[in-house]
Amino acid sequence: MSTARFKLLVKNARQVLVICNKGEKYLTRANGGDIDIHIIQNASVVVDSDGLIEAVGPADVIESEYSRVSFDRVIDATGMCVLPGLVDAHTHPIWAGDRVHEFAMKLAGATYMDVHRAGGGIHFTVERTRAAAARDLLASLSGRLERMRRAGTTLAEVKSGYGLELPTEMKMLEVMEEARRTLPIGISSTYCGAHAVPKGKSVEEATADILQVQLPALKGRMATGELRVDNIDVFCEEGVFDVPSTRAILQAGKDMGLNVNFHGDELHPMNAAQLGAELGALAVSHLEEVTDQGIAAMARAKTAAILLPTTAYILRLAQPRARAMLDAGVIVALGSDFNPNAYCCSMPIVMHLACVNMRMSMPEALAAATINAAYALGRSHTHGSLEAGKHGDLLVIAAPRWEHLIYQLGGHQELIRYVVVKGDVVYDNDQTLAL
Ligand SMILES: N=CN[C@@H](CCC(=O)O)C(=O)O
Ligand SMILES: [Zn+2]
Numbered sequence: 564m565s566t567a568r569f570k571l572l573v574k575n576a577r578q579v580l581v582i583c584n585k586g587e588k589y590l591t592r593a594n595g596g597d598i599d600i601h602i603i604q605n606a607s608v609v610v611d612s613d614g615l616i617e618a619v620g621p622a623d624v625i626e627s628e629y630s631r632v633s634f635d636r637v638i639d640a641t642g643m644c645v646l647p648g649l650v651d652a653h654t655h656p657i658w659a660g661d662r663v664h665e666f667a668m669k670l671a672g673a674t675y676m677d678v679h680r681a682g683g684g685i686h687f688t689v690e691r692t693r694a695a696a697a698r699d700l701l702a703s704l705s706g707r708l709e710r711m712r713r714a715g716t717t718l719a720e721v722k723s724g725y726g727l728e729l730p731t732e733m734k735m736l737e738v739m740e741e742a743r744r745t746l747p748i749g750i751s752s753t754y755c756g757a758h759a760v761p762k763g764k765s766v767e768e769a770t771a772d773i774l775q776v777q778l779p780a781l782k783g784r785m786a787t788g789e790l791r792v793d794n795i796d797v798f799c800e801e802g803v804f805d806v807p808s809t810r811a812i813l814q815a816g817k818d819m820g821l822n823v824n825f826h827g828d829e830l831h832p833m834n835a836a837q838l839g840a841e842l843g844a845l846a847v848s849h850l851e852e853v854t855d856q857g858i859a860a861m862a863r864a865k866t867a868a869i870l871l872p873t874t875a876y877i878l879r880l881a882q883p884r885a886r887a888m889l890d891a892g893v894i895v896a897l898g899s900d901f902n903p904n905a906y907c908c909s910m911p912i913v914m915h916l917a918c919v920n921m922r923m924s925m926p927e928a929l930a931a932a933t934i935n936a937a938y939a940l941g942r943s944h945t946h947g948s949l950e951a952g953k954h955g956d957l958l959v960i961a962a963p964r965w966e967h968l969i970y971q972l973g974g975h976q977e978l979i980r981y982v983v984v985k986g987d988v989v990y991d992n993d994q995t996l997a998l
Pocket of ligand 1: 655684798829874903904
């Protein structure tokens with residue numbers, strides 16, 4: 564090795580969670596075995612000058628191979644564990660006005676749709692987001708993404724969907740674009756203009772507005788490079804967008820080159836999983852009410868299931884059937900679903916809930932929050948594992964075994980020592996406490 568200068572060396576970690584090491588795009592139980600995550604004991608990680616992973620291997624091998632290289636930063640991870648940056652596959656973090664008052668209503672027995680039909684829920688947030696200035700939305704988004712980063716997230720999917728008309732949807736996408744360019748976290752951006760049917764419009768009118776006004780405008784702004792949008796989303800649900808309107812919107816987005824990734828089978832079985840499989844969707848989120856046929860279709864089509872443990876928890880819904888999905892070979896991913904209904908920025912808490920309430924194993928939850936979440940966003944060639952050539956996104960936790968990140972409910976604040984994005988330390992936490 565020549566006398567190069569690289570960004571970062573993380574050395575002598577007790578465990579390095581590589582996750583997978585053969586270029587796998589996702590991990591499933593397809594062959595009947597358990598999800599197998601790749602771990603190296605007593606290992607080091609090298610990040611090159613472009614912020615990409617150069618090498619991961621036994622500490623002594625890395626030490627001798629890179630002895631002539633100088634590093635901008637060296638982290639001594641003795642006694643600690645290194646994991647890939649977590650990927651949050653489903654969030655709604657751009658909005659104004661919280662809904663703490665609705666939390667009280669739901670605790671008193673109101674359902675999600677009771678609140679929505681009464682003009683609250685998404686409608687409440689839409690009114691406030693329409694009225695908010697872009698700079699205020701960017702400021703609150705920045706704070707929320709920082710909270711996510713401090714909890715180990717280095718790539719987050721971010722949705723629009725609190726405008727439901729052209730000006731506000733574009734304002735949200737512009738805020739997202741600015742965040743993507745300036746904030747130290749990866750963003751996968753999603754147009755979700757079909758998040759609810761705006762007050763005063765029918766489903767048909769809302770669908771026509773999206774197809775004839777919003778999507779053409781978005782296409783124009785993507786063509787000029789003003790906006791970069793990765794995914795298209797629809798809330799497919801009884802009383803929101805029905806299957807025909809969902810299909811039309813998703814197909815139009817797909818024709819524009821967007822990845823299909825939508826909300827389905829949450830409160831009622833809608834056969835959304837089958838629709839996703841038919842459309843070649845990268846992912847369908849929620850799936851609390853998915854049928855066996857829907858599970859089989861997703862497994863066949865390699866459409867990822869993005870499960871959101873906070874939603875079922877907060878709304879006291881039936882848990883998504885993670886075990887049935889995993890056993891059928893579905894690619895299972897996780898998301899925080901951060902939004903004014905489910906206020907949680909922490910993927911470690913999400914993994915904990917997935918293990919306890921959805922009966923996932925800790926390796927399954929970690930694969931779901933790394934490589935499989937990256938797959939759901941079309942990013943598993945760059946994110947989700949510590950393999951050479953991928954982004955140097957990682958976290959260092961002050962614990963002798965990686966499982967502490969899931970086991971310690973809410974303990975990530977004292978456990979996560981460093982968070983690194985593309986080789987830069989973006990969170991340096993000297994508040995870690997001994998176990
Ligand atoms: N279910 C639809 N959308 C969000 C909730 C958004 C909101 O209530 O503001 C979700 O994924 O949980
Ligand atoms: Zn959502």
